[in-house]
Amino acid sequence: MRQPVPLDRCTRLLNHGPTVLVSAEHDGRRNVMAAAWSMPLDFTPPKVAVVLDKQTFTRTLIEAGGTFVLGVPSVAIAALTDHVGSFSGRDGEKFTAALASAEPGPATGAPLVDGCIAWLECRRLPEPHIEQAYDLFLGEVVAAWADDRVFRDGRWHFDGVDDSLRSLHHIAGGHFFAIGNEVKYTPISED
Amino acid sequence: MRQPVPLDRCTRLLNHGPTVLVSAEHDGRRNVMAAAWSMPLDFTPPKVAVVLDKQTFTRTLIEAGGTFVLGVPSVAIAALTDHVGSFSGRDGEKFTAALASAEPGPATGAPLVDGCIAWLECRRLPEPHIEQAYDLFLGEVVAAWADDRVFRDGRWHFDGVDDSLRSLHHIAGGHFFAIGNEVKYTPISED
Numbered sequence: 001m002r003q004p005v006p007l008d009r010c011t012r013l014l015n016h017g018p019t020v021l022v023s024a025e026h027d028g029r030r031n032v033m034a035a036a037w038s039m040p041l042d043f044t045p046p047k048v049a050v051v052l053d054k055q056t057f058t059r060t061l062i063e064a065g066g067t068f069v070l071g072v073p074s075v076a077i078a079a080l081t082d083h084v085g086s087f088s089g090r091d092g093e094k095f096t097a098a099l100a101s102a103e104p105g106p107a108t109g110a111p112l113v114d115g116c117i118a119w120l121e122c123r124r125l126p127e128p129h130i131e132q133a134y135d136l137f138l139g140e141v142v143a144a145w146a147d148d149r150v151f152r153d154g155r156w157h158f159d160g161v162d163d164s165l166r167s168l169h170h171i172a173g174g175h176f177f178a179i180g181n182e183v184k185y186t187p188i189s190e191d
Numbered sequence: 192m193r194q195p196v197p198l199d200r201c202t203r204l205l206n207h208g209p210t211v212l213v214s215a216e217h218d219g220r221r222n223v224m225a226a227a228w229s230m231p232l233d234f235t236p237p238k239v240a241v242v243l244d245k246q247t248f249t250r251t252l253i254e255a256g257g258t259f260v261l262g263v264p265s266v267a268i269a270a271l272t273d274h275v276g277s278f279s280g281r282d283g284e285k286f287t288a289a290l291a292s293a294e295p296g297p298a299t300g301a302p303l304v305d306g307c308i309a310w311l312e313c314r315r316l317p318e319p320h321i322e323q324a325y326d327l328f329l330g331e332v333v334a335a336w337a338d339d340r341v342f343r344d345g346r347w348h349f350d351g352v353d354d355s356l357r358s359l360h361h362i363a364g365g366h367f368f369a370i371g372n373e374v375k376y377t378p379i380s381e382d
Contacts, residue, residue, distance in 0.1 A: 015227045016360035016368055017208010036206045039230045041242060041325055049240065049327065051232060075374050083379040099379070130321055134232055134329065136240065155363050169207035169360075169370060172346050174378065177207055179360060180371030183266050187365065188274040188290070 002145050005118070009154040010144035011040035013118040014048065016156065016179060018072045018167035019081060022050060023102065023111040024058050026065030030102070030111050032094050033058045034085030036170035038070060046141040048122060053135055057089035066124050067108035068139060071116035075178050076164040080115065082174040107143035117165060118146040193336050196309070200345040201335035202231035204309040205239065207347065207370060209263045209358035210272060213241060214293065214302040215249050217256030221293070221302050223285050224249045225276030227361035229261060237332040239313060244326055248280035257315050258299035259330060262307035265338075266369050267355040271306065273365040298334035308356055309337040 005013065014020070017039075023032040037051040048070060052059040062068045073081040084094050094100050095111070102111035105121040112119045122139030130136040150158055150165045158166050159181050166178040196204065205211070208230075214223040229241040239261060243250040253259045264272040275285050285291050286302070293302035296312040303310045313330030321327040341349055341356045349357050350372050357369040 012363050016362060017210075017227075017230075019208075036208075037230045037232065039208075039228045039240070039242070041228065041327065047325070049230070051230070075376075078374050078376040079379045082376075127321065130318065134238070136232065138325065155366075156368075158368070166371065168374065171207060171373065172203050175346075176374045177347075177349070178371040178374050180357065180369040182362065183269050183359065183367045183369050185266075185269040185273075188270045 001148055003148045005144040005146050005151065006154065007046050007141060007144060008044065010046050010120055010141050011043055012155055013072060013120060013144060013146060013151065014038065014040045017169060019170045019176065021071040021073050021081060021084065021113050021116060022052065022058050022068055023071060023113055024061035024065055024068045025110050026061045029061060030095050031058045031061055031089035032084050032100055032111060032113055034081050041138060047125065048120060048139050048141060050137050051135050052137050062124055062137065067110045068122050068124065069105055069108065069110040069112060070120045070122065071113045072118040073168050074115060074117045074164060075166050075168060077115035078168055078176055081168055105143065112145065117150050117167065120144045192339055194339045196335040196337050196342065198237050198332060198335060199235065201237050201311055201332050202234055203346055204263060204311060204335060204337060204342065205229065205231050207358065208360060210361045210367065212262040212264050212272065212275065212304050212307060213243065213249050213259055214262060214304055215252035215256055215259045216301050217252045220252060221286050222249045222252055222280035223275050223291055223302065223304055225272050232329060238316065239311060239330050239332060241328050242326050243328050246279065253315055253328065258301045259313050259315065260296055260299065260301040260303060261311045261313065262304045263309040264359055265306060265308045265355060266357050266359060268306035269359055269367055272359055296334065303336065308341050308358065311335045
């Protein structure tokens with residue numbers, strides 16, 4: 001079930017490097033794309049960075065509307081994640097009964113895509129130089145949400161949960177790894 | 192064994208969101224730190240982005256020397272990855288017999304840390320505004336290397352390999368996931 005995540009914990013939703021779905025809405029038009037290239041940028045206030053190609057319709061909507069959502073898709077929607085990354089929203093509606101469904105984010109109105117396990121609602125921080133030179137967009141997180149089956153008490157809990165709820169990590173060309181289990185190791189002593 | 196990775200494939204070393212070790216050298220001083228916040232930025236020429244706190248000695252070395260390496264640590268060096276992220280190189284030498292070892296990268300001279308499974312040698316792309324405002328550093332990849340036990344033919348191959356060679360993905364507070372196996376799914380048809 002979707003639960004709010006405190007903003008001072010929300011960068012942990014992206015710490016482990018999942019592929020994300022970037023979604024946006026403006027003036028009645030919605031779109032969603034897949035992005036392997038995103039990361040947290042700061043803790044307080046929480047910020048994120050994401051690379052958005054100039055040709056993407058999602059970028060156009062973000063530039064117009066000023067808000068976006070980074071969703072963390074699960075293994076259950078690997079096919080959707082691959083598919084929405086394979087064509088432009090200029091060429092076809094992605095929010096259809098057969099493809100993606102979403103509801104408006106409470107804080108921004110940008111789409112929270114069903115089947116994700118976390119969502120970060122963001123307000124674009126305009127930085128025209130790096131947007132133009134590097135396709136690099138920054139955002140401040142204004143609300144965050146996660147599926148409490150796998151994110152509780154401020155951290156991920158994938159061990160022992162159905163594998164379909166694990167996050168996706170892009171390899172190349174529509175291939176993904178699922179995130180694995182927690183690593184056991186003996187910390188190095190200070191002595 | 193460490194083998195060169197073609198530059199047009201090197202962003203794939205970071206696509207899946209591993210935690211990295213950032214290392215640098217200047218004027219005989221070397222340092223290394225852990226960073227969960229990095230990502231590819233472009234394909235051609237290949238570029239990367241990484242967040243470097245103002246207090247880090249590694250950042251000082253990068254600003255002075257102009258080059259750095261992003262290494263991808265394996266599960267085998269989880270304790271090292273945690274430990275080099277737990278104190279500043281201003282307060283103690285990190286390249287010691289007991290801790291980390293490295294050799295100079297052929298392209299930059301910056302340290303390639305032993306026990307990583309991939310290394311991206313980078314030249315800093317100075318962007319003073321975002322470095323100051325967001326601690327955000329950009330680099331162009333000028334050489335890339337990977338352990339051919341897990342990265343061959345331009346992609347990762349973790350399935351069937353010893354788990355100690357998997358990449359690390361930061362959860363929080365010195366806890367890591369290992370990357371898991373490739374996801375099997377049926378692509379959505381265009382019809």
